[in-house]
Amino acid sequence: MKVMLRLTKYLRPNAKLVATAFGLLLLGTFIDLLAPWLLKEIFDKGIANKNISVILALTLSLAGIQVIKSIGMFIQGRSQELVGQNVVFALRKDLYNHLQRLSFSYYDKAQTGQLMSRMTGDIEAVKNFIGFGAIMMLLGLLTFIGTIIVMFFMQWKVTLISMSTIPLLLFVLWKFNRKVGPAWGQIREQMGRLTTTLQENISGIRVVKAFAREREEEGKFKDRNEQNFETNMQRAKLEANAFPLMGFYGGLVFLLMIWLGAIFVARGEMTLGTFMAFQWYVWGIIWPLNMLGWQINIMQQAIKAAPRVLEVIDSSVEIASPAGGGADADSIAGNVVFEEVSFHFPDQDATKDKGVLEGISLKVRQGEVVAVLGATGSGKSSLIALLSRFYDVSGGRLLIDDTDVRDYDLDGLRRKIGIVPQETFLFSASIRDNIAYGAPDATQEAIEWAARKAQIHAFIETMPFGYDTLIGERGVGLSGGQRQRVALARAILMNPPILVLDEATASVDTATESAIHEELLEVMKGRTTFIIAQRLSSVKRADRIIVLDNGRIVQQGTHKELFEEDGFFRNLFQMQDAAAAR
Numbered sequence: 001m002k003v004m005l006r007l008t009k010y011l012r013p014n015a016k017l018v019a020t021a022f023g024l025l026l027l028g029t030f031i032d033l034l035a036p037w038l039l040k041e042i043f044d045k046g047i048a049n050k051n052i053s054v055i056l057a058l059t060l061s062l063a064g065i066q067v068i069k070s071i072g073m074f075i076q077g078r079s080q081e082l083v084g085q086n087v088v089f090a091l092r093k094d095l096y097n098h099l100q101r102l103s104f105s106y107y108d109k110a111q112t113g114q115l116m117s118r119m120t121g122d123i124e125a126v127k128n129f130i131g132f133g134a135i136m137m138l139l140g141l142l143t144f145i146g147t148i149i150v151m152f153f154m155q156w157k158v159t160l161i162s163m164s165t166i167p168l169l170l171f172v173l174w175k176f177n178r179k180v181g182p183a184w185g186q187i188r189e190q191m192g193r194l195t196t197t198l199q200e201n202i203s204g205i206r207v208v209k210a211f212a213r214e215r216e217e218e219g220k221f222k223d224r225n226e227q228n229f230e231t232n233m234q235r236a237k238l239e240a241n242a243f244p245l246m247g248f249y250g251g252l253v254f255l256l257m258i259w260l261g262a263i264f265v266a267r268g269e270m271t272l273g274t275f276m277a278f279q280w281y282v283w284g285i286i287w288p289l290n291m292l293g294w295q296i297n298i299m300q301q302a303i304k305a306a307p308r309v310l311e312v313i314d315s316s317v318e319i320a321s322p323a324g325g326g327a328d329a330d331s332i333a334g335n336v337v338f339e340e341v342s343f344h345f346p347d348q349d350a351t352k353d354k355g356v357l358e359g360i361s362l363k364v365r366q367g368e369v370v371a372v373l374g375a376t377g378s379g380k381s382s383l384i385a386l387l388s389r390f391y392d393v394s395g396g397r398l399l400i401d402d403t404d405v406r407d408y409d410l411d412g413l414r415r416k417i418g419i420v421p422q423e424t425f426l427f428s429a430s431i432r433d434n435i436a437y438g439a440p441d442a443t444q445e446a447i448e449w450a451a452r453k454a455q456i457h458a459f460i461e462t463m464p465f466g467y468d469t470l471i472g473e474r475g476v477g478l479s480g481g482q483r484q485r486v487a488l489a490r491a492i493l494m495n496p497p498i499l500v501l502d503e504a505t506a507s508v509d510t511a512t513e514s515a516i517h518e519e520l521l522e523v524m525k526g527r528t529t530f531i532i533a534q535r536l537s538s539v540k541r542a543d544r545i546i547v548l549d550n551g552r553i554v555q556q557g558t559h560k561e562l563f564e565e566d567g568f569f570r571n572l573f574q575m576q577d578a579a580a581a582r
């Protein structure tokens with residue numbers, strides 16, 4: 001319940017709307033209590049005294065208050081819906097914005113499907129309660145209490161005895177509430193898992209098909225779908241057990257009231273008007289109780305969904321600019337110094353696990369081209385990831401232009417490092433927008449310049465709409481090499497003083513690779529460049545080559561120097577040479 005109270009913060013900006021809805025709700029409840037009383041007066045003052053004008057006046061009053069109520073309820077419904085939509089809008093915005101700020105380490109663990117289900121179904125569940133369920137509950141409570149008070153004043157004995165089954169009804173409700181809560185918790189969690197299965201399946205559908213695993217995937221989905229079906233059926237069973245019983249106890253209130261009321265009227269202890277009014281009032285007791293079952297459902301869904309939403313919002317942003325804003329990164333020239341850097345991934349245990357990087361000391365001058373070589377898993381990508389603070393060093397310091405990267409304004413720092421990552425991701429947008437992603441204001445000439453350097457311009461020109469051609473999600477419609485070249489153009493266009501190419505030409509044929517390298521020679525001029533590559537052809541022109549093994553630098557020097565040394569580099573060279581000769 002505490003989480004629900006936290007969510008009331010989203011109601012605050014809607015205070016006026018909430019007050020309007022609440023005020024109109026009070027008015028509606030008052031009218032609901034007034035109407036049966038007018039009916040009573042029609043019987044007792046109009047019919048009993050055969051006074052036609054009183055009957056007319058009271059009937060007109062009845063009609064009048066119903067018109068007022070209808071108008072009120074219309075405005076109330078609109079305000080209530082607006083509150084709900086405003087809440088869901090603000091909550092979704094906060095969640096999305098927070099997702100933008102969360103660090104890489106969060107996404108290393110998070111499941112996309114779970115996040116999607118929180119962003120959609122869970123937020124919707126919260127909205128249903130805040131924007132609808134809570135207010136209906138309040139309306140029910142007001143009507144229930146108001147009705148009992150009015151009836152009590154009109155004829156307390158009949159009221160008291162008619163209500164004798166209410167404790168039983170409340171007991172059923174209490175039991176239902178206790179059991180349905182955990183069921184809703186399970187359902188929300190299962191929906192998250194179901195979405196995860198769906199999302200992973202769709203993202204990996206090519207692998208599924210390539211390995212002919214459709215049947216197994218169907219089975220996996222079926223299992224999760226069945227679990228969800230069963231939990232929903234258990235919940236439905238709880239409803240099926242509780243709701244008719246509640247209806248029965250509610251019906252008994254009505255029956256008792258008719259029976260006792262008739263006796264009291266016959267004995268002259270109750271007027272016929274009061275009896276007629278009671279028939280109306282009694283629904284003011286029965287409907288809130290009957291509706292309470294559904295409202296409990298809405299509330300329990302929200303109670304279970306809200307922590308799932310807040311858990312994301314509460315996840316700490318581990319990597320951010322220093323408090324009070326960081327150093328200006330605009331003047332970064334590109335001198336990079338690793339000082340005894342060690343690194344563990346956040347989910348590793350620093351006391352037991354071996355570091356992914358250890359004792360890295362390296363000075364890279366502005367404009368130097370450094371190639372990083374090493375066996376797979378030796379820590380090359382991790383080394384590069386520290387530059388842009390995708391992760392922070394665990395020990396030592398990483399300086400750019402004599403300033404610790406942790407002291408820079410984070411966005412500024414990242415804008416100064418152009419990265420072509422190992423796995424290319426392109427957005428479902430035009431090729432132009434994809435290239436200009438990091439520099440949205442770039443001119444067409446600049447975009448074309450970057451595309452030429454990345455050896456993709458000529459290809460784009462052959463596409464049906466040139467730079468306006470839309471490419472699908474993940475860049476489907478382009479080959480792996482073409483995608484890499486678009487990503488390369490995207491990094492080049494940012495005009496960064498530091499360029500990082502993580503296997504950026506791995507998917508490109510040797511001829512194109514060599515053409516890209518020719519063009520890159522000019523692009524790299526004056527920029528500090530880190531090239532991670534397996535092919536020796538890609539690192540030939542590097543000023544310095546660093547060889548990593550198990551997270552440590554084991555060799556460094558020029559191509560010539562390393563070739564003369566016995567070690568990983570020469571072995572690799574000989575292997576690739578032999579392979580080329582075969």
Ligand SMILES: Nc1ncnc2c1ncn2[C@@H]1O[C@H](COP(=O)(O)OP(=O)(O)OP(=O)(O)O)[C@@H](O)[C@H]1O
Binds near residue numbers: 345356378381
């Ligand atoms: N998010 C992570 N959490 C924990 N360990 C990780 C994570 N990402 C990578 N690792 C581990 O860190 C080590 C270094 O990985 P890294 O990606 O830096 O290697 P690499 O040299 O770039 O490899 P490759 O050439 O295959 O891309 C590997 O052993 C890998 O298993």
